[in-house]
């Protein structure tokens with residue numbers, strides 16, 4: 475493993491591949507996120523988006539290639555907030571700051587809860603909060619890790635449209651205020667255009683970067699604005715082509731070889747994505763987190779660099795894994 479510091483990028487993947495047995499999940503992916511940049515990652519179900527995030531988080535190792543992160547700390551947020559149900563909201567946030575003295579931890583937890591507009595909810599238990607509020611707690615916990623790189627795996631996928639809109643606004647505000655670098659996975663093309671400085675499209679298995687779309691629209695954006703819709707439609711067209719191309723390729727492959735059982739519905743097995751969302755392909759949205767992140771890591775909620783030994787070198791000091 476090479477360790478290097480590069481302050482010019484928050485995250486960089488150089489020719490990163492990941493193989494699970496016979497399955498090539500990612501194929502020589504090249505991608506970078508600049509410090510302070512917000513990059514959204516889109517692609518059909520099963521193209522390797524979560525795999526990519528877990529490699530960057532250090533939860534798994536690439537089969538080939540190199541990953542460089544320069545963040546002091548990398549925090550990860552999942553679709554399910556995974557809070558400890560027996561702890562109060564404040565204690566859940568404090569968990570991310572175990573190295574601090576108790577009094578300081580408490581004060582800082584309250585600050586972070588204020589930041590996500592949950593001041594005064596610290597004594598509640600997670601079950602007393604709505605889904606959106608729980609996700610805010612998860613966001614507060616990520617921030618409490620003092621992360622400057624935030625990896626987000628469909629964090630708002632399970633929320634209703636109105637709550638999602640509100641959280642988009644809050645995430646955008648916090649991203650700006652704290653100068654975070656964000657790599658955000660979503661199936662929702664409009665969400666990607668609403669939030670991203672850049673939208674990166676991954677091909678279907680194996681996952682590979684097929685196109686990048688800079689989003690040059692003024693902020694704050696509205697998910698339902700004409701400008702967002704126009705770019706989202708362009709990206710959706712490209713995504714559809716990619717899904718169709720993959721269906722053709724895998725059709726040829728399966729004609730040559732007997733089909734292997736698939737652990738989850740793939741893009742080509744389901745309906746063509748409707749305009750501006752890739753999520754029609756994903757019957758797996760609910761299963762997703764459970765499938766790709768171990769229960770243990772997940773219980774830790776926002777997995778911090780500190781909590782994961784493999785992340786330590788890169789996340790704390792900036793470093794590269796290969």
Ligand SMILES: Nc1ncnc2c1ncn2[C@@H]1O[C@H](COP(=O)(O)OP(=O)(O)OP(=O)(O)O)[C@@H](O)[C@H]1O
Pocket residue numbers: 494497499517518519520521522523524525526679737738756758759762765766
């Ligand atoms: N631990 C694992 N062991 C074996 N195969 C895996 C593992 N994790 C992921 N895969 C496979 O790798 C491929 C990519 O999975 P991944 O979850 O990264 O895709 P995704 O794009 O995030 O999917 P979705 O959009 O449905 O969440 C899939 O075919 C999946 O079945």
